[in-house]
Amino acid sequence: MIFKDKTVIITGGSEGVGAAAARKFADAGANLMLVARGKRNLESIAEELRDKTRVEIFAMDVSDPEACIDLFKKTEFEYGRVDILVNNAGFHQRGPAESVDARGLGKIIDVNLKAPIMLSRLALPYLRDAGGGAIINVGSLAGRTPVPNSAAYSASKSGLRAFTYAVFEELRDSGIKIAVVSPGPIDTGFIMSDIDQVSDLTFSQAISTADDVAQAILDLCGNTRREKSLPAISGLLTTLTYLMPWLARVVQPLLERKGARVKRRLKAQARQ
Numbered sequence: 001m002i003f004k005d006k007t008v009i010i011t012g013g014s015e016g017v018g019a020a021a022a023r024k025f026a027d028a029g030a031n032l033m034l035v036a037r038g039k040r041n042l043e044s045i046a047e048e049l050r051d052k053t054r055v056e057i058f059a060m061d062v063s064d065p066e067a068c069i070d071l072f073k074k075t076e077f078e079y080g081r082v083d084i085l086v087n088n089a090g091f092h093q094r095g096p097a098e099s100v101d102a103r104g105l106g107k108i109i110d111v112n113l114k115a116p117i118m119l120s121r122l123a124l125p126y127l128r129d130a131g132g133g134a135i136i137n138v139g140s141l142a143g144r145t146p147v148p149n150s151a152a153y154s155a156s157k158s159g160l161r162a163f164t165y166a167v168f169e170e171l172r173d174s175g176i177k178i179a180v181v182s183p184g185p186i187d188t189g190f191i192m193s194d195i196d197q198v199s200d201l202t203f204s205q206a207i208s209t210a211d212d213v214a215q216a217i218l219d220l221c222g223n224t225r226r227e228k229s230l231p232a233i234s235g236l237l238t239t240l241t242y243l244m245p246w247l248a249r250v251v252q253p254l255l256e257r258k259g260a261r262v263k264r265r266l267k268a269q270a271r272q
Helices: 016-027 039-049 065-079 102-129 151-170 210-222 232-243 245-272
Strands: 007-011 031-036 055-059 082-088 133-138 176-181 227-230
Touching: 007 016, 007 102, 016 031, 016 039, 016 133, 016 210, 031 039, 031 065, 039 055, 039 102, 055 082, 065 102, 065 232, 082 102, 082 176, 082 245, 102 176, 102 245, 151 176, 151 227, 176 210, 210 227, 227 232, 232 245
Parallel strands: 007 031, 007 082, 031 055, 082 133, 133 176, 176 227
Antiparallel strands: none
């Protein structure tokens, strides 16, 4: 897809994967509407990119239905069109389901699943008016196979993946593309700032960079794939363990030991 003069909405656009995607879309000549709760961080990334392209910001809670409606109205007012929606905003509260605050569990579902479903639905008329476009959902390997101590998070990302696959079929031949990128651990504050609470199992998989995931987002806008897992070998492993739960029980202790070693190394590097 040619991104020059396209309008791209990115939720969670002030840091991590969202900011990395914003930089790549800006380099490709797209106009940006960056969304996050914190206005200060949004203003910072916007100022960084305004030498390259036009950037607008919208500070909001993506789980607020009225704010979601206002987002599209503002984007159309500013740019006259919407071409791409990147549902990247995410929330996690780690720990066994029994120990996590009930409100926290609800917020995981609201931000990771409810919000992208609402935003995708709201985006579709705008994408049709633009003559086509793309919706890219940022999922997780945890949505491909359940991760202990991340039960609600796994559920939210699994639901997002199922939603993407279903709507992909509904939009076949419409000129509108919907897809999901499913990364493992990413070297961002989302996990690195909470490393002690992240499961050892998570760190058994190769760590991607925010740029890796951002590039996958751009690639999915223009190809025919419904999903891209990062890294690819981890996508294969999650498929096998989902289809054969007994295999998951066999390999999980091995993967947890590997992940524990990686976590110790990363913590030692951080101390240095």
